[in-house]
Amino acid sequence: xxxxxxxxxxHKLEEVKEALKGIGIDGMTITEVRGHGRQKGHKEIYRGMxxxxxxxxxxxxxxxxxxxxxxxxxxxxxxxxxxxxxxxGKIFIFDVADAIRIRNDDRGPAAL
Amino acid sequence: xxxTELATRSTQVDETVRKAFAASLxxxxxxxxxxxxxxxxxxxxYSDVDLLILTPGIDVPKLEREAIAAFLQSLWDSGxxxxxxxxxxxxxxxxxxxxxxxxxxxxDHRFLAGDSVLYARFSTKQPDFLKKNGPALARxxxxxxxxxxxxxxxxxxxxxxxxxxxxxxxxxxxxxRWLAQLNGENEDGExxxxxxxxxxxxxxxxxxxxxxxxILSFEAQDALTAESANYPxxxxxxxxxxxxxxxxxxxxxxxxxxxxxLAESRDTGLISQFRSWRSRxxxxxxxxxxxxxxxxxxxxxxxxxxxxxxxxxxxGRHGLRLAADTERRLLCFxxxxxxxxxxxxxxxxxxxxxxxxxxxxxxxxxxxxKLLPEWASVECLVVRDFFHRYTVDEHTVVAIELLxxxxxxxxxxxxxxxxRTELLRAALILHDIGKxxxxxxxxxHEVRSATIATRVLDRWEVEEPDRxxxxxxxxxxxxxxxxxxxxxxxxPATAHELAERVGTIENLKLLTLMTYADISAVxxxxxxxxxxxxxxxxxxxxxxxxxxxxxxxxIHSPGNRTPEEAAFLEGLPVRYARTHSxxxxxxxxxxxxxxxxxxxxIGLERIHSVWHVVAIAxxxxxxxxxxxxxxxxxxxxIVKAEAFSNSAGLAVDTxxxxxxxxxxxxxxxxxxxxxxxxxxxxxxxxxxxxxxxxRRPPAVGKKSRVEPRVLLKNDAVPSxxxxxxxxxxxxxxxxxxxxxxxxxGCDIEVVLIDTEAHRALDVFYLKYGGNKLPEDLHDSLRxxxxxxxxxxxx
Numbered sequence: 001x002x003x004x005x006x007x008x009x010x011h012k013l014e015e016v017k018e019a020l021k022g023i024g025i026d027g028m029t030i031t032e033v034r035g036h037g038r039q040k041g042h043k044e045i046y047r048g049m050x051x052x053x054x055x056x057x058x059x060x061x062x063x064x065x066x067x068x069x070x071x072x073x074x075x076x077x078x079x080x081x082x083x084x085x086x087x088x089g090k091i092f093i094f095d096v097a098d099a100i101r102i103r104n105d106d107r108g109p110a111a112l
Numbered sequence: 113x114x115x116t117e118l119a120t121r122s123t124q125v126d127e128t129v130r131k132a133f134a135a136s137l138x139x140x141x142x143x144x145x146x147x148x149x150x151x152x153x154x155x156x157x158y159s160d161v162d163l164l165i166l167t168p169g170i171d172v173p174k175l176e177r178e179a180i181a182a183f184l185q186s187l188w189d190s191g192x193x194x195x196x197x198x199x200x201x202x203x204x205x206x207x208x209x210x211x212x213x214x215x216x217x218x219x220d221h222r223f224l225a226g227d228s229v230l231y232a233r234f235s236t237k238q239p240d241f242l243k244k245n246g247p248a249l250a251r252x253x254x255x256x257x258x259x260x261x262x263x264x265x266x267x268x269x270x271x272x273x274x275x276x277x278x279x280x281x282x283x284x285x286x287x288x289r290w291l292a293q294l295n296g297e298n299e300d301g302e303x304x305x306x307x308x309x310x311x312x313x314x315x316x317x318x319x320x321x322x323x324x325x326x327i328l329s330f331e332a333q334d335a336l337t338a339e340s341a342n343y344p345x346x347x348x349x350x351x352x353x354x355x356x357x358x359x360x361x362x363x364x365x366x367x368x369x370x371x372x373x374l375a376e377s378r379d380t381g382l383i384s385q386f387r388s389w390r391s392r393x394x395x396x397x398x399x400x401x402x403x404x405x406x407x408x409x410x411x412x413x414x415x416x417x418x419x420x421x422x423x424x425x426x427x428g429r430h431g432l433r434l435a436a437d438t439e440r441r442l443l444c445f446x447x448x449x450x451x452x453x454x455x456x457x458x459x460x461x462x463x464x465x466x467x468x469x470x471x472x473x474x475x476x477x478x479x480x481x482k483l484l485p486e487w488a489s490v491e492c493l494v495v496r497d498f499f500h501r502y503t504v505d506e507h508t509v510v511a512i513e514l515l516x517x518x519x520x521x522x523x524x525x526x527x528x529x530x531x532r533t534e535l536l537r538a539a540l541i542l543h544d545i546g547k548x549x550x551x552x553x554x555x556x557h558e559v560r561s562a563t564i565a566t567r568v569l570d571r572w573e574v575e576e577p578d579r580x581x582x583x584x585x586x587x588x589x590x591x592x593x594x595x596x597x598x599x600x601x602x603x604p605a606t607a608h609e610l611a612e613r614v615g616t617i618e619n620l621k622l623l624t625l626m627t628y629a630d631i632s633a634v635x636x637x638x639x640x641x642x643x644x645x646x647x648x649x650x651x652x653x654x655x656x657x658x659x660x661x662x663x664x665x666x667i668h669s670p671g672n673r674t675p676e677e678a679a680f681l682e683g684l685p686v687r688y689a690r691t692h693s694x695x696x697x698x699x700x701x702x703x704x705x706x707x708x709x710x711x712x713x714i715g716l717e718r719i720h721s722v723w724h725v726v727a728i729a730x731x732x733x734x735x736x737x738x739x740x741x742x743x744x745x746x747x748x749x750i751v752k753a754e755a756f757s758n759s760a761g762l763a764v765d766t767x768x769x770x771x772x773x774x775x776x777x778x779x780x781x782x783x784x785x786x787x788x789x790x791x792x793x794x795x796x797x798x799x800x801x802x803x804x805x806x807r808r809p810p811a812v813g814k815k816s817r818v819e820p821r822v823l824l825k826n827d828a829v830p831s832x833x834x835x836x837x838x839x840x841x842x843x844x845x846x847x848x849x850x851x852x853x854x855x856x857g858c859d860i861e862v863v864l865i866d867t868e869a870h871r872a873l874d875v876f877y878l879k880y881g882g883n884k885l886p887e888d889l890h891d892s893l894r895x896x897x898x899x900x901x902x903x904x905x906x
Binding site: 010013032033034055087 | 602
């Protein structure tokens with residue numbers, strides 16, 4: 001099993017969710033986050049004063065999938081979340097040792 | 113029937129306890145007492161069974177301890193959920209500061225088994241104990257009640273309320289009883305119907321969920337509606353059930369707060385001193401006692417609409433609440449048919465600093481729906497949705513309240529700058545009013561709300577352009593929140609589309625504040641820092657676009673116009689058409705006609721509390737600055753100004769100013785003199801410096817609260833230099849700034865001046881010899897402007 005953490009642009013969330021649903025993945029955790037990578041925030045000028053916007057609003061998606069579906073899932077996310085501009089976000093992949101469904105003790109891929 | 117059912121359950125448990133006592137404890141000198149809810153014989157199916165085991169002394173012998181353990185074990189085994197405590201009589205008769213719950217549970221006690229003499233020692237001494245410690249215990253109960261209420265944001269209007277602990281719930285019924293008991297009174301039975309309903313719901317809830325569950329969730333509301341056929345109070349729909357719940361909870365909550373306030377009033381602390389100080393607010397019509405308002409002639413509240421409106425104005429001015437008696441009177445209020453409730457009445461309430469207090473009181477006494485019948489459909493209305501926490505009416509009041517206590521500096525500035533909070537508040541009152549309307553009005557609630565709002569605004573006789581602003585806000589109240597999550601705010605197309613929809617910066621500020629309030633009032637933490645940032649980004653993107661629009665978006669070949677009108681409008685910014693009514697445009701066209709003959713024309717009129725000047729003249733350098741100077745020379749404060757020119761080179765300069773000494777109002781001949789002066793200044797025939805020479809210089813020495821900022825940008829708009837100035841406002845400031853700009857050789861293309869809350873926000877588009885201002889001139893101009901802005905800071 002693999003865990004995917006994807007940080008994407010907020011306005012791309014609906015598209016990514018729809019695309020994942022299209023390949024049969026609808027379980028995920030979504031968090032509103034703020035941060036910056038190479039995009040480094042930017043300066044905004046308002047009322048003649050510059051505001052340093054350090055942390056940009058982003059959305060973080062977390063999902064755990066069977067390892068066999070990894071490539072398909074990643075390409076679905078990248079395709080849906082890409083605008084081609086700086087700030088499109090990143091995807092991180094982790095190995096998952098096990099998964100347990102609390103309700104009935106299902107384990108492994110059966111618990112996903 | 114309900115209470116019998118609870119009592120029957122208690123009797124059954126009594127039997128079980130007595131049997132267990134007989135089996136394991138009868139040979140010991142102990143007394144078993146039912147306390148708490150069980151002591152009151154109000155035992156809900158899955159509630160704890162509160163038992164007190166009275167012992168004669170602190171040291172309980174080992175054998176006896178073992179026997180008690182066996183007794184409790186057998187009760188657990190029989191399926192009871194016990195909550196037991198072991199105490200001596202003496203322990204029961206001291207105030208437990210850290211365990212007030214023990215003292216309160218002992219307020220209801222009933223002997224079950226064992227040593228009746230021991231129990232009698234406790235029960236005969238308790239009245240003396242309560243007499244002595246009653247006020248202290250009452251204050252602690254009051255504190256805990258306030259704390260509990262605050263966990264529920266002090267409102268009864270939760271969509272999924274907690275029947276026990278929420279304000280207006282069963283715990284509050286007990287609070288009323290206990291505080292009455294500690295005050296040596298009996299609760300007067302007013303709460304009986306409420307208690308019966310709350311008990312029915314809690315009993316049903318326990319039975320349905322098979323555990324000690326007190327949350328009346330949406331699912332439970334459905335189940336209990338179906339179940340209600342078997343109970344005394346029957347409901348056809350969950351909405352009906354919830355409306356009855358809120359009606360009864362309101363009675364309980366009001367009674368609990370009254371009791372709590374009475375307990376607190378025995379306190380001599382600071383708060384109570386403040387409260388008694390507030391009683392000095394009393395007037396010839398109303399008295400204030402402990403933050404509550406009473407009418408001196410209460411019977412008039414049932415029929416005198418004028419008095420009722422003055423009462424609510426009084427409340428909104430000082431942030432007070434209604435006394436219980438006032439509330440009861442108002443429940444019987446019927447508006448007199450001869451008094452019309454129109455926009456001036458509404459407006460006079462909406463401008464009040466604590467209008468949320470007014471609206472809350474008007475809502476709770478049903479006065480609001482009597483004056484605004486459309487409101488009835490959202491009163492106590494539960495709309496099921498995953499995010500919303502409150503009923504529609506409460507959500508609306510909370511939204512308005514949040515704008516009164518706005519903390520974020522950026523949004524606070526916006527609020528001060530709008531200066532039209534009454535329009536924002538009117539829009540908030542109406543924004544969700546469509547949620548209770550039939551879907552024939554439209555699928556989306558904002559469309560339904562706008563349809564109803566149109567009807568309401570027409571009945572109130574709200575004039576344009578205010579009417580259009582309120583409708584715009586109601587209809588578009590979801591536009592920015594939608595853009596925050598679904599649109600790319602960095603994409604120019606998003607900003608452009610939103611700017612088209614919003615139209616003007618004034619509308620944008622109001623809509624941003626409306627979105628802030630609407631999101632924040634969904635649930636306590638719904639305005640997360642993340643959303644706040646997104647909303648601000650959305651505001652900035654559109655604000656930027658609208659500022660750019662002044663230069664780029666010009667009127668070209670306007671349709672349905674006479675050739676004269678078309679020639680006048682051609683080349684003016686689109687903003688001009690958006691911010692002027694048709695009547696104003698027509699009057700400007702006429703002024704342009706006379707300007708064509710004489711070189712310049714002036715319009716001067718008073719609208720509401722401010723004066724409007726429009727000067728139309730052939731555009732030339734040094735036109736705007738002398739006009740501003742001439743207005744200042746009459747001692748007037750300019751609050752808004754705009755300067756545009758059309759393709760034919762005709763300048764349209766508008767000024768809105770205040771007349772602080774009412775000179776024009778009191779001396780009609782001054783109006784004519786001012787018009788004449790402005791005309792000769794606009795025609796270049798009078799030197800404004802002479803006019804200003806006779807004026808006293810502005811008072812200096814007052815420390816400026818606003819640090820001046822001057823920004824010059826060449827890349828903001830395609831063909832001009834953008835100049836933004838933020839400064840502490842003072843009389844004559846605009847004239848000085850504009851003169852300095854003209855002296856530097858710059859042509860003023862577009863001007864947008866706004867003054868609110870002592871801050872002047874000035875936007876100029878400048879050109880220098882037909883082009884952008886050369887970079888090497890930026891520093892010297894900026895320095896001079898900063899000096900002018902800071903001049904009052906001496």
